[in-house]
Amino acid sequence: MGWRVAQHGDKEMSGAKEGAELRLVTPGEAIGASSGVRAGTGTLIMGDNIIATKVGWVKENNGVTSVDPISSAYMPRSGDLVIGIVESVRNNLWFGDVNGPFNGLLPMSLAPWKVEFGAARQHMDIGDIMLARVQEVDEAHNIVLTMKGVGLRRLKEGIMSEISMNHISRLRGENDSTLRELKEVSDCRIIVAENGRVWIDGDSEGISFMRTVLELVRNDGHKATFSESLDSLIKERRNA
Amino acid sequence: MGGYGDVQLLREDGLRLDGRKVDEMREVKVEAGILPAADGSAWVQHGLNVAVCAVYGPMEAHPRKIQRQDRAVIDVRYNMAPFSTSDRIRPGFNRRSREISKVTAEALESVVLVERFPRSKIRVEIEILAAEAGTRCVGITAAAVALADAGIPMKDLIVGVASGKIEDTVVLDLDKAEDNYGQADLPMGILPTTGEIAFLQMDGDLSVEEYNTCVEYNMKAAKEIHELMVDALKRRYMEKNGGEA
Numbered sequence: 126m127g128w129r130v131a132q133h134g135d136k137e138m139s140g141a142k143e144g145a146e147l148r149l150v151t152p153g154e155a156i157g158a159s160s161g162v163r164a165g166t167g168t169l170i171m172g173d174n175i176i177a178t179k180v181g182w183v184k185e186n187n188g189v190t191s192v193d194p195i196s197s198a199y200m201p202r203s204g205d206l207v208i209g210i211v212e213s214v215r216n217n218l219w220f221g222d223v224n225g226p227f228n229g230l231l232p233m234s235l236a237p238w239k240v241e242f243g244a245a246r247q248h249m250d251i252g253d254i255m256l257a258r259v260q261e262v263d264e265a266h267n268i269v270l271t272m273k274g275v276g277l278r279r280l281k282e283g284i285m286s287e288i289s290m291n292h293i294s295r296l297r298g299e300n301d302s303t304l305r306e307l308k309e310v311s312d313c314r315i316i317v318a319e320n321g322r323v324w325i326d327g328d329s330e331g332i333s334f335m336r337t338v339l340e341l342v343r344n345d346g347h348k349a350t351f352s353e354s355l356d357s358l359i360k361e362r363r364n365a
Numbered sequence: 366m367g368g369y370g371d372v373q374l375l376r377e378d379g380l381r382l383d384g385r386k387v388d389e390m391r392e393v394k395v396e397a398g399i400l401p402a403a404d405g406s407a408w409v410q411h412g413l414n415v416a417v418c419a420v421y422g423p424m425e426a427h428p429r430k431i432q433r434q435d436r437a438v439i440d441v442r443y444n445m446a447p448f449s450t451s452d453r454i455r456p457g458f459n460r461r462s463r464e465i466s467k468v469t470a471e472a473l474e475s476v477v478l479v480e481r482f483p484r485s486k487i488r489v490e491i492e493i494l495a496a497e498a499g500t501r502c503v504g505i506t507a508a509a510v511a512l513a514d515a516g517i518p519m520k521d522l523i524v525g526v527a528s529g530k531i532e533d534t535v536v537l538d539l540d541k542a543e544d545n546y547g548q549a550d551l552p553m554g555i556l557p558t559t560g561e562i563a564f565l566q567m568d569g570d571l572s573v574e575e576y577n578t579c580v581e582y583n584m585k586a587a588k589e590i591h592e593l594m595v596d597a598l599k600r601r602y603m604e605k606n607g608g609e610a
Contacts, residue, residue: 149599149602151513151522151594151595151598151599152476152513152518152519152520152521152522153519153520153521153522153556153557153558154558154595155558167518169478169520171520171559176520176521176558178478178518178519178520179513179516179517179518179519180513180514180516180598180599180602194516195516195602196404196405196514196515196516197516198404198422198423198515198516226422226423226424226425226482226485227425227484227485228425264483265434265483265484266482266483266484266485347602
Protein backbone atom coordinates (compact mmCIF):
# COMPACT_ATOMS: atom_id res chain seq x y z
CA MET A 126 0.00 0.00 0.00
CA GLY A 127 1.55 3.28 -0.95
CA TRP A 128 -1.12 5.87 -0.44
CA ARG A 129 -0.47 7.35 2.91
CA VAL A 130 -0.40 11.05 2.40
CA ALA A 131 -3.05 13.63 2.99
CA GLN A 132 -2.36 17.12 4.01
CA HIS A 133 -3.93 18.41 7.13
CA GLY A 134 -6.18 21.22 6.15
CA ASP A 135 -7.21 19.53 2.91
CA LYS A 136 -10.78 20.31 2.15
CA GLU A 137 -13.18 17.45 2.27
CA MET A 138 -13.64 16.20 -1.25
CA SER A 139 -17.11 14.80 -0.90
CA GLY A 140 -19.63 14.70 1.89
CA ALA A 141 -22.13 16.87 3.56
CA LYS A 142 -20.06 19.75 4.76
CA GLU A 143 -18.61 21.36 1.71
CA GLY A 144 -15.31 23.02 2.51
CA ALA A 145 -15.25 21.87 6.12
CA GLU A 146 -11.75 21.37 7.41
CA LEU A 147 -10.83 17.76 8.01
CA ARG A 148 -9.81 16.62 11.45
CA LEU A 149 -7.55 13.63 11.88
CA VAL A 150 -8.11 11.63 15.06
CA THR A 151 -6.48 8.61 16.68
CA PRO A 152 -8.03 5.86 18.85
CA GLY A 153 -9.13 7.14 22.25
CA GLU A 154 -9.24 10.77 21.16
CA ALA A 155 -12.37 12.62 22.23
CA ILE A 156 -14.25 13.99 19.23
CA GLY A 157 -16.90 15.91 21.14
CA ALA A 158 -19.73 15.71 23.62
CA SER A 159 -22.02 12.73 23.23
CA SER A 160 -25.26 14.57 23.97
CA GLY A 161 -27.44 15.29 20.98
CA VAL A 162 -25.37 13.28 18.50
CA ARG A 163 -25.32 9.65 17.55
CA ALA A 164 -22.15 7.62 17.38
CA GLY A 165 -21.49 6.33 13.86
CA THR A 166 -18.87 3.95 12.55
CA GLY A 167 -15.39 4.23 13.99
CA THR A 168 -16.63 5.88 17.20
CA LEU A 169 -17.73 4.89 20.68
CA ILE A 170 -19.57 6.68 23.46
CA MET A 171 -17.52 6.77 26.67
CA GLY A 172 -19.22 8.73 29.44
CA ASP A 173 -19.97 12.20 28.15
CA ASN A 174 -17.71 11.97 25.15
CA ILE A 175 -17.67 10.42 21.74
CA ILE A 176 -14.25 8.91 21.17
CA ALA A 177 -12.61 7.66 18.00
CA THR A 178 -11.71 3.99 17.74
CA LYS A 179 -9.69 4.26 14.53
CA VAL A 180 -7.22 6.57 12.88
CA GLY A 181 -9.22 8.64 10.43
CA TRP A 182 -11.03 11.82 9.51
CA VAL A 183 -14.01 12.99 11.55
CA LYS A 184 -17.25 13.23 9.61
CA GLU A 185 -20.52 14.70 10.80
CA ASN A 186 -23.68 14.05 8.89
CA ASN A 187 -27.29 14.46 10.02
CA GLY A 188 -26.39 14.36 13.70
CA VAL A 189 -24.26 11.24 13.31
CA THR A 190 -20.59 11.59 14.15
CA SER A 191 -18.36 9.02 12.55
CA VAL A 192 -14.72 8.47 11.72
CA ASP A 193 -13.76 7.77 8.13
CA PRO A 194 -10.89 5.35 8.68
CA ILE A 195 -7.66 5.81 6.79
CA SER A 196 -6.96 2.14 6.67
CA SER A 197 -9.46 -0.61 7.18
CA ALA A 198 -9.96 -4.22 6.25
CA TYR A 199 -12.79 -5.33 3.99
CA MET A 200 -15.78 -6.50 6.00
CA PRO A 201 -18.27 -8.25 3.72
CA ARG A 202 -21.91 -7.18 3.76
CA SER A 203 -24.75 -8.91 2.01
CA GLY A 204 -25.32 -7.60 -1.48
CA ASP A 205 -21.67 -6.63 -2.07
CA LEU A 206 -20.26 -7.32 -5.51
CA VAL A 207 -16.93 -9.04 -4.95
CA ILE A 208 -14.15 -10.58 -6.98
CA GLY A 209 -13.04 -13.80 -5.35
CA ILE A 210 -10.19 -16.21 -5.94
CA VAL A 211 -11.04 -19.89 -5.54
CA GLU A 212 -9.02 -21.25 -2.63
CA SER A 213 -10.34 -24.75 -2.32
CA VAL A 214 -12.92 -26.97 -3.94
CA ARG A 215 -15.06 -29.67 -2.38
CA ASN A 216 -17.41 -32.08 -4.08
CA ASN A 217 -20.28 -29.66 -4.04
CA LEU A 218 -18.93 -26.25 -3.10
CA TRP A 219 -16.13 -23.75 -3.58
CA PHE A 220 -14.30 -21.59 -1.03
CA GLY A 221 -13.28 -18.20 -2.36
CA ASP A 222 -10.87 -15.64 -0.92
CA VAL A 223 -12.78 -12.36 -0.97
CA ASN A 224 -10.07 -10.20 0.61
CA GLY A 225 -11.84 -10.40 3.97
CA PRO A 226 -11.08 -12.17 7.24
CA PHE A 227 -12.97 -15.30 6.20
CA ASN A 228 -13.34 -17.23 2.98
CA GLY A 229 -16.64 -17.03 1.18
CA LEU A 230 -18.55 -20.21 0.53
CA LEU A 231 -20.16 -20.75 -2.84
CA PRO A 232 -22.50 -23.76 -2.76
CA MET A 233 -23.32 -25.73 -5.88
CA SER A 234 -26.92 -24.55 -5.73
CA LEU A 235 -25.87 -20.91 -6.12
CA ALA A 236 -23.44 -21.50 -8.99
CA PRO A 237 -24.54 -20.51 -12.50
CA TRP A 238 -23.98 -23.99 -13.88
CA LYS A 239 -25.68 -27.30 -13.42
CA VAL A 240 -23.01 -29.10 -11.48
CA GLU A 241 -23.02 -32.77 -10.72
CA PHE A 242 -21.85 -33.87 -7.32
CA GLY A 243 -18.07 -34.25 -7.46
CA ALA A 244 -17.69 -32.28 -10.68
CA ALA A 245 -17.22 -28.83 -9.14
CA ARG A 246 -13.60 -28.68 -10.26
CA GLN A 247 -14.56 -28.97 -13.90
CA HIS A 248 -16.33 -25.62 -13.74
CA MET A 249 -14.01 -23.68 -11.47
CA ASP A 250 -10.69 -24.80 -10.04
CA ILE A 251 -8.27 -23.44 -7.45
CA GLY A 252 -6.83 -20.10 -8.53
CA ASP A 253 -9.74 -19.22 -10.83
CA ILE A 254 -11.29 -15.80 -10.45
CA MET A 255 -15.01 -15.32 -9.95
CA LEU A 256 -17.32 -12.38 -9.98
CA ALA A 257 -19.86 -13.03 -7.27
CA ARG A 258 -22.23 -11.32 -4.93
CA VAL A 259 -22.36 -11.75 -1.15
CA GLN A 260 -25.63 -13.53 -0.49
CA GLU A 261 -25.48 -13.63 3.28
CA VAL A 262 -23.21 -12.83 6.19
CA ASP A 263 -24.16 -14.14 9.61
CA GLU A 264 -23.04 -12.88 13.00
CA ALA A 265 -20.23 -15.43 13.11
CA HIS A 266 -18.82 -14.01 9.85
CA ASN A 267 -19.84 -16.96 7.71
CA ILE A 268 -20.03 -15.65 4.17
CA VAL A 269 -22.20 -17.23 1.52
CA LEU A 270 -21.57 -16.14 -2.06
CA THR A 271 -23.84 -16.41 -5.05
CA MET A 272 -23.12 -16.42 -8.76
CA LYS A 273 -26.75 -16.40 -9.76
CA GLY A 274 -27.45 -12.94 -11.09
CA VAL A 275 -26.91 -10.74 -14.10
CA GLY A 276 -23.25 -10.58 -15.12
CA LEU A 277 -21.97 -12.82 -12.35
CA ARG A 278 -19.53 -15.28 -13.89
CA ARG A 279 -16.10 -16.79 -13.88
CA LEU A 280 -13.60 -14.21 -15.13
CA LYS A 281 -11.51 -15.99 -17.73
CA GLU A 282 -9.52 -13.17 -19.30
CA GLY A 283 -8.22 -9.74 -18.36
CA ILE A 284 -6.19 -8.74 -15.33
CA MET A 285 -7.00 -8.33 -11.67
CA SER A 286 -5.50 -5.75 -9.36
CA GLU A 287 -6.12 -4.51 -5.85
CA ILE A 288 -6.60 -1.08 -4.35
CA SER A 289 -7.24 -0.15 -0.75
CA MET A 290 -10.81 0.01 0.53
CA ASN A 291 -10.91 3.76 1.04
CA HIS A 292 -9.86 4.44 -2.55
CA ILE A 293 -12.77 2.66 -4.15
CA SER A 294 -14.96 5.75 -4.09
CA ARG A 295 -12.19 7.84 -5.63
CA LEU A 296 -11.80 5.45 -8.54
CA ARG A 297 -15.55 5.34 -9.09
CA GLY A 298 -16.24 9.03 -8.70
CA GLU A 299 -19.61 10.52 -8.01
CA ASN A 300 -22.31 8.27 -9.47
CA ASP A 301 -19.58 6.25 -11.17
CA SER A 302 -18.68 9.24 -13.36
CA THR A 303 -14.92 8.72 -13.11
CA LEU A 304 -15.24 5.03 -13.79
CA ARG A 305 -17.41 5.67 -16.84
CA GLU A 306 -14.88 8.13 -18.22
CA LEU A 307 -12.05 5.65 -17.64
CA LYS A 308 -13.96 2.90 -19.42
CA GLU A 309 -14.49 5.17 -22.38
CA VAL A 310 -10.91 6.46 -22.54
CA SER A 311 -9.19 3.11 -22.00
CA ASP A 312 -11.69 1.18 -24.14
CA CYS A 313 -11.60 -1.53 -21.49
CA ARG A 314 -14.18 -3.42 -19.54
CA ILE A 315 -13.63 -2.52 -15.89
CA ILE A 316 -15.23 -3.88 -12.75
CA VAL A 317 -14.49 -2.24 -9.42
CA ALA A 318 -15.66 -4.69 -6.78
CA GLU A 319 -16.67 -3.79 -3.25
CA ASN A 320 -13.72 -5.73 -1.80
CA GLY A 321 -11.07 -3.50 -3.37
CA ARG A 322 -10.34 -5.76 -6.32
CA VAL A 323 -10.45 -4.37 -9.83
CA TRP A 324 -10.86 -6.41 -12.99
CA ILE A 325 -9.80 -4.94 -16.33
CA ASP A 326 -10.08 -6.45 -19.79
CA GLY A 327 -9.26 -4.89 -23.14
CA ASP A 328 -6.34 -4.45 -25.49
CA SER A 329 -2.85 -4.27 -24.03
CA GLU A 330 -2.58 -0.50 -24.43
CA GLY A 331 -5.82 0.06 -22.57
CA ILE A 332 -4.78 -2.28 -19.79
CA SER A 333 -1.42 -0.58 -19.54
CA PHE A 334 -3.16 2.81 -19.24
CA MET A 335 -5.42 1.44 -16.53
CA ARG A 336 -2.43 0.07 -14.64
CA THR A 337 -1.02 3.62 -14.58
CA VAL A 338 -4.36 4.90 -13.30
CA LEU A 339 -4.47 2.29 -10.52
CA GLU A 340 -0.92 3.16 -9.53
CA LEU A 341 -2.00 6.80 -9.26
CA VAL A 342 -4.99 5.81 -7.14
CA ARG A 343 -2.78 3.79 -4.80
CA ASN A 344 -0.23 6.56 -4.36
CA ASP A 345 -2.32 9.73 -4.53
CA GLY A 346 -5.92 8.53 -4.11
CA HIS A 347 -6.44 10.38 -0.85
CA LYS A 348 -4.76 13.63 -1.91
CA ALA A 349 -6.65 16.73 -2.89
CA THR A 350 -4.62 16.80 -6.11
CA PHE A 351 -5.86 13.38 -7.21
CA SER A 352 -8.58 14.67 -9.57
CA GLU A 353 -6.14 16.99 -11.33
CA SER A 354 -3.54 14.26 -11.78
CA LEU A 355 -6.17 11.89 -13.12
CA ASP A 356 -7.55 14.51 -15.49
CA SER A 357 -4.11 15.15 -16.93
CA LEU A 358 -3.56 11.39 -17.38
CA ILE A 359 -6.88 11.13 -19.22
CA LYS A 360 -6.10 14.13 -21.37
CA GLU A 361 -2.72 12.68 -22.28
CA ARG A 362 -4.38 9.44 -23.30
CA ARG A 363 -7.02 11.21 -25.39
CA ASN A 364 -4.36 13.20 -27.25
CA ALA A 365 -2.17 10.18 -27.89
CA MET B 366 21.46 1.65 50.73
CA GLY B 367 19.66 -1.18 49.07
CA GLY B 368 20.12 -3.34 46.04
CA TYR B 369 22.81 -5.85 45.44
CA GLY B 370 26.38 -5.58 46.61
CA ASP B 371 28.03 -2.21 46.43
CA VAL B 372 26.81 -1.06 43.03
CA GLN B 373 26.15 2.63 43.25
CA LEU B 374 23.21 3.68 41.10
CA LEU B 375 22.67 7.23 42.30
CA ARG B 376 25.39 9.85 42.05
CA GLU B 377 26.40 12.22 44.81
CA ASP B 378 24.43 15.01 43.15
CA GLY B 379 21.22 12.96 43.25
CA LEU B 380 21.19 12.21 39.53
CA ARG B 381 21.31 8.74 38.05
CA LEU B 382 24.36 7.17 36.39
CA ASP B 383 23.31 8.33 32.91
CA GLY B 384 22.65 11.85 34.20
CA ARG B 385 18.86 11.59 34.30
CA LYS B 386 16.75 12.96 37.14
CA VAL B 387 14.71 10.46 39.16
CA ASP B 388 11.52 11.30 37.26
CA GLU B 389 13.13 11.61 33.84
CA MET B 390 12.45 9.23 31.00
CA ARG B 391 14.85 7.99 28.37
CA GLU B 392 14.37 9.48 24.92
CA VAL B 393 11.49 7.95 22.96
CA LYS B 394 10.99 7.95 19.20
CA VAL B 395 7.99 6.44 17.42
CA GLU B 396 7.36 5.77 13.72
CA ALA B 397 4.23 4.24 12.21
CA GLY B 398 3.84 2.25 9.02
CA ILE B 399 7.36 1.11 8.31
CA LEU B 400 6.72 -2.38 6.92
CA PRO B 401 5.07 -2.59 3.50
CA ALA B 402 3.89 -6.19 3.81
CA ALA B 403 2.10 -5.79 7.13
CA ASP B 404 -1.44 -4.43 7.56
CA GLY B 405 -0.04 -2.15 10.23
CA SER B 406 3.41 -1.62 11.67
CA ALA B 407 5.43 0.50 14.05
CA TRP B 408 8.97 1.16 15.17
CA VAL B 409 9.70 2.40 18.68
CA GLN B 410 13.01 3.43 20.14
CA HIS B 411 13.07 3.90 23.90
CA GLY B 412 16.53 4.75 25.12
CA LEU B 413 18.65 1.97 23.64
CA ASN B 414 15.66 -0.36 23.23
CA VAL B 415 14.43 -0.82 19.69
CA ALA B 416 11.21 -2.68 18.93
CA VAL B 417 9.50 -3.32 15.62
CA CYS B 418 5.91 -4.51 15.56
CA ALA B 419 3.84 -5.86 12.67
CA VAL B 420 0.09 -6.48 12.79
CA TYR B 421 -1.78 -8.78 10.42
CA GLY B 422 -5.49 -9.39 10.30
CA PRO B 423 -8.22 -9.75 11.33
CA MET B 424 -8.00 -13.17 9.73
CA GLU B 425 -9.56 -16.56 10.28
CA ALA B 426 -8.24 -17.98 13.55
CA HIS B 427 -6.12 -21.10 13.08
CA PRO B 428 -5.89 -23.64 14.60
CA ARG B 429 -9.66 -23.77 15.01
CA LYS B 430 -9.48 -24.69 18.67
CA ILE B 431 -8.29 -21.15 19.51
CA GLN B 432 -11.36 -19.59 17.85
CA ARG B 433 -13.86 -17.81 20.05
CA GLN B 434 -17.40 -17.61 18.73
CA ASP B 435 -18.06 -14.19 20.22
CA ARG B 436 -14.78 -12.36 19.78
CA ALA B 437 -11.37 -12.19 18.17
CA VAL B 438 -8.27 -13.62 19.74
CA ILE B 439 -5.05 -11.65 19.79
CA ASP B 440 -2.07 -13.76 18.96
CA VAL B 441 1.05 -12.01 20.18
CA ARG B 442 4.53 -13.23 19.48
CA TYR B 443 7.19 -11.35 21.40
CA ASN B 444 10.69 -12.23 20.32
CA MET B 445 14.13 -10.91 21.07
CA ALA B 446 16.60 -10.97 18.21
CA PRO B 447 19.71 -13.06 18.93
CA PHE B 448 21.82 -9.93 18.59
CA SER B 449 19.66 -7.72 20.80
CA THR B 450 21.81 -8.14 23.91
CA SER B 451 25.52 -8.59 24.56
CA ASP B 452 24.97 -12.28 25.32
CA ARG B 453 23.62 -14.00 22.24
CA ILE B 454 20.03 -15.13 22.77
CA ARG B 455 19.21 -18.57 21.49
CA PRO B 456 16.65 -18.02 18.72
CA GLY B 457 13.12 -19.20 19.24
CA PHE B 458 10.43 -19.22 21.88
CA ASN B 459 11.53 -19.52 25.48
CA ARG B 460 9.86 -19.30 28.86
CA ARG B 461 10.35 -15.57 29.15
CA SER B 462 9.10 -14.68 25.68
CA ARG B 463 6.09 -16.95 26.18
CA GLU B 464 5.19 -15.10 29.37
CA ILE B 465 5.62 -11.67 27.81
CA SER B 466 3.60 -12.69 24.76
CA LYS B 467 0.78 -13.80 27.05
CA VAL B 468 0.68 -10.70 29.24
CA THR B 469 0.97 -8.42 26.19
CA ALA B 470 -1.95 -10.19 24.51
CA GLU B 471 -4.05 -9.77 27.65
CA ALA B 472 -3.15 -6.09 27.87
CA LEU B 473 -4.07 -5.53 24.22
CA GLU B 474 -7.33 -7.44 24.57
CA SER B 475 -8.54 -4.85 27.03
CA VAL B 476 -8.24 -2.03 24.48
CA VAL B 477 -9.01 -3.69 21.16
CA LEU B 478 -12.74 -4.05 20.42
CA VAL B 479 -12.36 -7.80 20.02
CA GLU B 480 -16.11 -8.44 19.99
CA ARG B 481 -16.28 -6.83 16.54
CA PHE B 482 -14.46 -9.75 14.94
CA PRO B 483 -15.89 -13.06 16.13
CA ARG B 484 -13.90 -16.19 15.27
CA SER B 485 -11.00 -14.11 13.98
CA LYS B 486 -7.41 -13.71 14.96
CA ILE B 487 -5.31 -10.59 15.04
CA ARG B 488 -1.66 -11.45 14.72
CA VAL B 489 0.79 -9.13 16.50
CA GLU B 490 4.48 -9.76 15.98
CA ILE B 491 6.85 -7.88 18.26
CA GLU B 492 10.53 -8.12 17.48
CA ILE B 493 13.05 -6.62 19.88
CA LEU B 494 16.09 -5.57 17.86
CA ALA B 495 18.03 -4.03 20.72
CA ALA B 496 17.41 -4.47 24.43
CA GLU B 497 18.30 -2.29 27.37
CA ALA B 498 15.72 -3.07 30.11
CA GLY B 499 12.00 -2.48 29.72
CA THR B 500 11.48 -4.27 26.42
CA ARG B 501 8.00 -5.54 27.33
CA CYS B 502 6.85 -1.94 27.74
CA VAL B 503 8.41 -0.90 24.44
CA GLY B 504 6.73 -3.90 22.82
CA ILE B 505 3.31 -2.87 24.12
CA THR B 506 3.76 0.70 22.90
CA ALA B 507 4.85 -0.53 19.47
CA ALA B 508 1.93 -2.95 19.31
CA ALA B 509 -0.57 -0.18 20.09
CA VAL B 510 0.73 2.03 17.30
CA ALA B 511 0.84 -0.89 14.83
CA LEU B 512 -2.75 -1.89 15.70
CA ALA B 513 -3.98 1.66 15.15
CA ASP B 514 -2.05 1.77 11.89
CA ALA B 515 -3.76 -1.44 10.77
CA GLY B 516 -7.18 0.15 11.32
CA ILE B 517 -8.14 -2.20 14.15
CA PRO B 518 -10.77 -0.46 16.34
CA MET B 519 -9.51 0.33 19.84
CA LYS B 520 -10.76 2.16 22.92
CA ASP B 521 -7.45 3.85 23.46
CA LEU B 522 -3.77 3.67 22.59
CA ILE B 523 -2.19 1.62 25.35
CA VAL B 524 1.23 2.79 26.51
CA GLY B 525 3.85 0.59 28.16
CA VAL B 526 5.94 2.32 30.80
CA ALA B 527 7.91 1.29 33.91
CA SER B 528 9.12 2.71 37.19
CA GLY B 529 11.16 1.12 39.93
CA LYS B 530 13.25 1.54 43.02
CA ILE B 531 17.01 1.94 43.28
CA GLU B 532 18.86 2.69 46.48
CA ASP B 533 15.52 3.21 48.26
CA THR B 534 14.58 5.90 45.77
CA VAL B 535 11.70 5.62 43.32
CA VAL B 536 12.82 6.32 39.76
CA LEU B 537 11.08 6.42 36.41
CA ASP B 538 12.11 4.22 33.49
CA LEU B 539 14.89 1.93 34.67
CA ASP B 540 17.87 1.37 32.42
CA LYS B 541 19.89 -1.83 32.29
CA ALA B 542 22.07 -1.27 35.38
CA GLU B 543 19.11 -0.05 37.42
CA ASP B 544 17.04 -3.03 36.35
CA ASN B 545 19.79 -5.52 37.14
CA TYR B 546 21.01 -4.05 40.42
CA GLY B 547 17.94 -2.11 41.62
CA GLN B 548 15.40 -3.18 44.22
CA ALA B 549 12.11 -3.19 42.34
CA ASP B 550 10.58 -2.81 38.91
CA LEU B 551 6.95 -1.93 38.12
CA PRO B 552 6.04 -2.16 34.42
CA MET B 553 2.55 -0.97 33.54
CA GLY B 554 0.25 -0.73 30.55
CA ILE B 555 -1.69 2.50 30.82
CA LEU B 556 -4.68 3.87 28.89
CA PRO B 557 -3.67 7.51 28.93
CA THR B 558 -7.00 9.18 28.18
CA THR B 559 -8.85 7.47 31.02
CA GLY B 560 -5.90 6.69 33.28
CA GLU B 561 -6.90 3.03 33.48
CA ILE B 562 -4.29 0.37 34.05
CA ALA B 563 -4.55 -2.58 31.70
CA PHE B 564 -1.37 -4.35 32.64
CA LEU B 565 0.75 -4.38 35.78
CA GLN B 566 3.62 -6.53 36.96
CA MET B 567 5.87 -6.07 39.97
CA ASP B 568 9.29 -7.47 40.52
CA GLY B 569 10.68 -6.73 44.00
CA ASP B 570 9.10 -5.00 46.97
CA LEU B 571 7.57 -1.55 47.18
CA SER B 572 5.80 0.13 50.08
CA VAL B 573 2.39 1.67 49.46
CA GLU B 574 3.91 5.14 49.26
CA GLU B 575 6.60 3.98 46.87
CA TYR B 576 4.01 2.19 44.76
CA ASN B 577 1.90 5.34 44.58
CA THR B 578 4.90 7.38 43.50
CA CYS B 579 5.67 4.77 40.82
CA VAL B 580 2.10 4.99 39.52
CA GLU B 581 2.29 8.76 39.48
CA TYR B 582 5.58 8.70 37.53
CA ASN B 583 4.20 6.11 35.12
CA MET B 584 1.03 8.10 34.46
CA LYS B 585 3.05 11.21 33.68
CA ALA B 586 5.40 9.32 31.37
CA ALA B 587 2.48 7.55 29.67
CA LYS B 588 0.95 10.89 28.71
CA GLU B 589 4.26 12.01 27.19
CA ILE B 590 4.72 8.80 25.21
CA HIS B 591 1.06 8.93 24.14
CA GLU B 592 1.65 12.31 22.52
CA LEU B 593 4.56 10.86 20.55
CA MET B 594 2.40 7.92 19.43
CA VAL B 595 -0.42 10.18 18.27
CA ASP B 596 2.10 12.37 16.52
CA ALA B 597 3.64 9.38 14.73
CA LEU B 598 0.23 8.18 13.51
CA LYS B 599 -0.83 11.62 12.33
CA ARG B 600 2.53 12.44 10.80
CA ARG B 601 2.26 9.42 8.59
CA TYR B 602 -0.86 10.74 6.93
CA MET B 603 0.03 14.37 6.87
CA GLU B 604 3.46 14.24 5.28
CA LYS B 605 3.63 16.54 2.34
CA ASN B 606 5.37 14.22 -0.07
CA GLY B 607 4.57 10.90 1.53
CA GLY B 608 6.34 8.27 -0.43
CA GLU B 609 6.09 4.58 -0.60
CA ALA B 610 5.72 2.53 2.51
